[in-house]
Amino acid sequence: MPNFSIIINLKAGSGAAAQAWPLLKTELDHQRIDYTPYFTEYSGHAIELAKKIGDTADDDFIVVIVVGGDGTVNQVLNGLEQSAHPETPIAYFPAGSGNDFARSLQLTKNAPTFVENLQKIHRSTSLNVFKIKLGDRADQAYQQQKYLINNFGVGFDAHVVHMTEHSPLKAKLNRLHLGKFAYVINLIAVFKDQQTYDLKIIGEQVEEFKQAYLVTLTNIPYFGGGVNIMPTADPHLHDLNLVVIEKPSLPKLLQLFIRILTTGSHLKDPAVHVFKGDQLKYEITPKQFGQMDGEDMGAHQFIVEASNASHPFWI
């Protein structure tokens, strides 16, 4: 059995992780499984914790268990990838708000089942993740390279994430365990406010969209806590999926959103385009909000180079 290090974000899921962790701890102790817990103390801390664990994994076979949401898994992946042992596998006990990664892989939230699975697994499974190089056309200092598990969105979805993160309503509703309502309220506000922007996809030929509204690169079917934006996406496949929605008239846009939320037949709509491949390059102007695995990135004129990569998961 590997040595388990556990990174726990008690802030995840507006209280869900704080409830889930004691249940998991009880089950691990009951099954006499050794582990070392690390609690995140501030935003971004999971990156540093994972890097440290990966750097010191020399003589041991370590598996990092994540207790938190999609954002915490993203940080652990990025920390491990920067470490001396990027091959360190990740196990995941979902306890976030959206849990889109867990939903896509049908991972259990039940502590006894999770611990039972942990003991049964003998080998990691390699899953697709995306490696993204980012620049900002207007800001030379903005250069980033990141890994992601779920999606990188620019425009509509990222605007909703930004509004929700910065909404005074969220803190209040979170205290009442009604955080999802803040998301829905902001979704309606952004539906009205989101402006269109330019998207240039750079391949053998350049393809331009002048009325882009949502541009989401996705590794999994879902974003925004269960919205099925790309039903055929699957992290077991090594496929980039770039979903582009151009803004049609308001009634058509409303219809399109209903199709996304109900039948998933939106991919047939003439306003929706999907680009696939092993590498995609694209540019977005003017400044738009970005989100990566549900985390607000602020507004940028994004220059993007995306490619497939893989990471071992203990699932």
Ligand SMILES: Nc1ncnc2c1ncn2[C@@H]1O[C@H](COP(=O)(O)OP(=O)(O)OP(=O)(O)O)[C@@H](O)[C@H]1O
């Ligand atoms: N001690 C802490 N105090 C404040 N923020 C923290 C702390 N630890 C982690 N965070 C931040 O909490 C944020 C949310 O984490 P996470 O994405 O895992 O949960 P979530 O948003 O509830 O779930 P999901 O992404 O699945 O919707 C992350 O940005 C992370 O950096």
